[in-house]
Amino acid sequence: MQMPLHFELVTPEKLYRSADVHMVVVPGSEGEFGVLEGHAPFMSTVKDGDLSIYPTAGAAPERIRIEGGFAEVNERGLTVLAERVIEA
Incomplete structure (x- = not known):
């Protein structure tokens, strides 16, 4: 079984x-x-758009609208530093 991210x-x-x-x-x-989980370390800028969050394998994603920022993957997981989150 895969570990969670x-x-x-x-x-x-x-x-x-x-x-x-x-x-x-x-x-x-x-x-x-x-x-x-287990993704190689990585850093990227983020454009305006939807984050799709899959709580479990095969589940429908939750979408959160964000504007700009950075994403960093490291041994602790994924951090998205968004300039703004657009509330639904």
């Missing part, structure tokens, strides 16, 4: 989300990319 979504104002999830698809400035 630790995911954090942070804005300048607050920690918006912190959860263990199956996968996150990020709107990178060079194209979308998916991150699972």
Whole structure:
């Protein structure tokens, strides 16, 4: 069984989300990319778009609209530092 990915979504104002999830698809400035647990260290700028958060394998994604920022994958998981989160 695959281990969960630790995911954090942070804005300048607050920690918006912190959860263990199956996968996150990020709107990178060079194209979308998916991150699972064990992903190689990676850093990317983020364009305006939807983060797709898959809580478990095969589950429908939760979508959160973000504007700009950076994404970093390291041994602790994925952190998205968004300039802004657009509330639905």
